[in-house]
Amino acid sequence: GRAVLHVALRNRSNTHTVVGGKDVMPEVNKVLEKMKGFCHRVRSGEWKGYTGKAITDVVNVGIGGSDLGPLMVTEALKPYSKGGPRVWFVSNIDGTHIAKTLAQLNAETTLFIIASKTFTTQETITNAESAKAWFLEHAKD
Numbered sequence: 001g002r003a004v005l006h007v008a009l010r011n012r013s014n015t016h017t018v019v020g021g022k023d024v025m026p027e028v029n030k031v032l033e034k035m036k037g038f039c040h041r042v043r044s045g046e047w048k049g050y051t052g053k054a055i056t057d058v059v060n061v062g063i064g065g066s067d068l069g070p071l072m073v074t075e076a077l078k079p080y081s082k083g084g085p086r087v088w089f090v091s092n093i094d095g096t097h098i099a100k101t102l103a104q105l106n107a108e109t110t111l112f113i114i115a116s117k118t119f120t121t122q123e124t125i126t127n128a129e130s131a132k133a134w135f136l137e138h139a140k141d
Contacts, residue, residue, distance in 0.1 A: 042111065043084035051108045051140065059088045059101065061131060062115030063123045067091040070115065085111070090131075093123040098130050107138035 008017040008028045016023045041047040045054035060070050071089045088105075090098045112135070114128045 047111075049108045049110070053109050055085050055111045056109040057086045057088060057105050058111045058113060059090060059105070059131065060113045060115055061090050061098075061124060061127045062113075063091045063121055066115035066117070066121075066124065090127050091123070093126055095130070098127050102131070102134045107135050108140065110135075 005017070005019065005024060005028065008019070008024050009032070011017050011025060011028070014025060014029070017025050017028070038047070042055050042058065047055055049055055060067065062070070067089055074087050074089075088101050090101055092098075112128075112131050114124065114131075116124045119125070
């Protein structure tokens with residue numbers, strides 16, 4: 001399996017973090033910088049949906065740490081937010097949670113993030129498939 005590099009992701013001192021004989025920090029920093037740019041483009045309205053409209057809603061689809069971690073950070077940083085899209089979290093597989101969330105969204109301006117380490121977690125895959133079906137049904141040609 002692939003190594004989970006939580007320590008490297010939190011290494012803001014930039015000291016070497018060696019995995020399998022290789023310092024992974026240059027690659028980690030490159031990905032973090034790419035993520036920062038993407039987040040800026042979404043929050044500023046520069047990143048557009050498929051019809052050219054700015055993203056107004058971001059839906060995180062995940063379970064366990066792929067839900068609770070992002071939810072905690074979003075809630076903790078909310079007082080410091082200077083606008084940007086609304087953020088939604090879907091983790092329950094019962095169908096009601098995602099249905100209630102999707103009922104409040106517009107396919108033209110919604111960005112889905114499917115959060116999973118393995119993409120084999122049944123709850124996440126089921127909710128991702130529901131989101132995809134909703135999007136395809138509501139997307140304008």
